[in-house]
Amino acid sequence: MQIINMNNLNKTQIIQAAQILTDSIPIGWPILKHALDEIHELLTPKNTLLAAIEDDIVVGGGGILPAYNGNVFELHPLAVRSDKRRQGIGRAIVTALEDEARKQGGLTIHVGADDERGNGETSFANVDLYDDLPGKIISFSPGTHQSGFYLKLGYKIIGVMPDANGIGKPDIFLGKRLW
Ligand SMILES: CC(C)(COP(=O)(O)OP(=O)(O)OC[C@H]1O[C@@H](n2cnc3c(N)ncnc32)[C@H](O)[C@@H]1OP(=O)(O)O)[C@@H](O)C(=O)NCCC(=O)NCCS
Numbered sequence: 001m002q003i004i005n006m007n008n009l010n011k012t013q014i015i016q017a018a019q020i021l022t023d024s025i026p027i028g029w030p031i032l033k034h035a036l037d038e039i040h041e042l043l044t045p046k047n048t049l050l051a052a053i054e055d056d057i058v059v060g061g062g063g064i065l066p067a068y069n070g071n072v073f074e075l076h077p078l079a080v081r082s083d084k085r086r087q088g089i090g091r092a093i094v095t096a097l098e099d100e101a102r103k104q105g106g107l108t109i110h111v112g113a114d115d116e117r118g119n120g121e122t123s124f125a126n127v128d129l130y131d132d133l134p135g136k137i138i139s140f141s142p143g144t145h146q147s148g149f150y151l152k153l154g155y156k157i158i159g160v161m162p163d164a165n166g167i168g169k170p171d172i173f174l175g176k177r178l179w
Helices: 011-024 032-042 089-103 133-138 147-152
Strands: 002-005 048-054 057-067 072-080 108-114 156-161 171-177
Touching: 002 089, 011 032, 011 048, 011 057, 011 072, 032 072, 048 089, 057 089, 072 089, 089 108, 108 147, 133 156, 147 171
Parallel strands: 072 108
Antiparallel strands: 002 048, 048 057, 057 072, 108 171, 156 171
16 A cells, blocks of 8 residues: 555545445535545645555555644544555555645644534534533543544544534544654
């Protein structure tokens, strides 16, 4: 597996990357065209998008977008092809994105991980996040949600947006120090 800049992907490979996005996060990008538009919009010189490639086929990808004068980078988007998960590809992409953010002078990297599927997956779903949020952060449980992946990679919960995706469906902000 190789990690390469998405600027170096050919048309077929860009479609493969977009297909992974729409398959993995259909709430965000319900159809392939939406995912393709997102990739094309994000492929500007200020952002960095990386793809994981196996035998010339894209198996995952992710990006970082600068904010706060370059002190902070948002990790967005991130997805690994469903049949290729739990093999270290997500970690490899995120590690490469963190290295890139650090190289560009970033101090913090963060991600917003929506708990929006079904009846909620984490202990933040369907509870009053205005009541003792610090206590709820201490006892946070990710369940099946992707926040478990970020916690494994050393990310900490740095905030929450209650009801971001409807009542009881928060966005969970996770961050990591880069220095
Ligand atoms: C989240 C995602 C990118 C992880 O990619 P991956 O290639 O499966 O992750 P890795 O194999 O590199 O996993 C790294 C570690 O995290 C763990 N992990 C992976 N997914 C996890 C999850 N959902 N919950 C808890 N732990 C998880 C792995 O077991 C591994 O732990 P280990 O080092 O102890 O073995 C992938 O599941 C995905 O594409 N999901 C759908 C899209 C998505 O949710 N994107 C994020 C939007 S915020």
